Amino acid sequence: MKATINNTEFDVEKSDDGLTYMVNNKLIDADIQPLGNNTFHILWHNKGYRAEVMTIDHTEKMVTMKINNQQLEVKLSDRFDVLLHEMGLDKLVTKKVLDIKAPMPGLVVKVLVEKGMQVNEGDSLLILEAMKMENIIKAASTATVTSVNIKPGQKVEKGELLIGLS
Numbered sequence: 366m367k368a369t370i371n372n373t374e375f376d377v378e379k380s381d382d383g384l385t386y387m388v389n390n391k392l393i394d395a396d397i398q399p400l401g402n403n404t405f406h407i408l409w410h411n412k413g414y415r416a417e418v419m420t421i422d423h424t425e426k427m428v429t430m431k432i433n434n435q436q437l438e439v440k441l442s443d444r445f446d447v448l449l450h451e452m453g454l455d456k457l458v459t460k461k462v463l464d465i466k467a468p469m470p471g472l473v474v475k476v477l478v479e480k481g482m483q484v485n486e487g488d489s490l491l492i493l494e495a496m497k498m499e500n501i502i503k504a505a506s507t508a509t510v511t512s513v514n515i516k517p518g519q520k521v522e523k524g525e526l527l528i529g530l531s
Contacts, residue, residue: 366378366441366442366443366444366447367441367442367446367447368439368440368441368442369439369440369442370437370438370439371437371438375388375389376388376389376390393409394409395407395408395409396408396409400415402497403417403418403419403496403497403498404416404417404418405417407432414432414433415431415432415433415434416430416431416432417430417431417432418430418498419431419436419499420498420499420500420501421498421500422500422501422502422503423468423500424502424503424505425440425487425503426440426441426442426443426446427439427440427441428441463508463529463530463531464526464528464529464530465490465491465502465504465526465527465528465529465530466524466525466526466527467493467521467522467523467524467525467527468493468500468502468523469493469495469500469523470495470520470521470522470523471493471494471495471496471500471520471521472493472494472495472518472519472520472521473491473492473493473494473515473516473517473518473519473520473521473527474491474492474493474494474499474517475491475492475517476490476491476513476515476516476517477489477490477491477492478490478491478510478513478528479510479513480510480511480512480513481509481510482509482510483507483508483509483510484504484507484508484509484510484530485504485507486504486505486506486507487503487504488503488504489501489502489503490502490503490504490527490528491515491527491528493521493527502527504530508530508531509530509531510528510529510530511529511530511531512528512529513527513528513529514526514527514528514529515527515528
């Protein structure tokens, strides 16, 4: 797997013990303790760090987080993303998603579109809170909003139709 943090790329893999990770072929021996509310304490090389996960965008495989109040954007690429990139096919992939369904159960925090709006690939459509984390759901392609089936404060189940696109 590859992780790109603020435009710097790293190779990441689980080590043989399954509990630690290798980054660029170096063992990362850090003590990570959850503090709750998407916040963690990290002890690494005798220094303490506070990490907070701000948002997760599952469509773009992007995580926004703060470490000691410094904001970082982490883009993850699995082995298939890497293979497509190496073959030069990552730019050829087209996505046409006509319905936006809930990727997980959660609470609709904010709806950012309305029926009839034109959206472009990457435009934010709604914010869904799940497990105390805000997830920005974005458009996978250029489309027109044909229906908005949710409103702020509404609870949704995984797979429930949220927004129709054409």
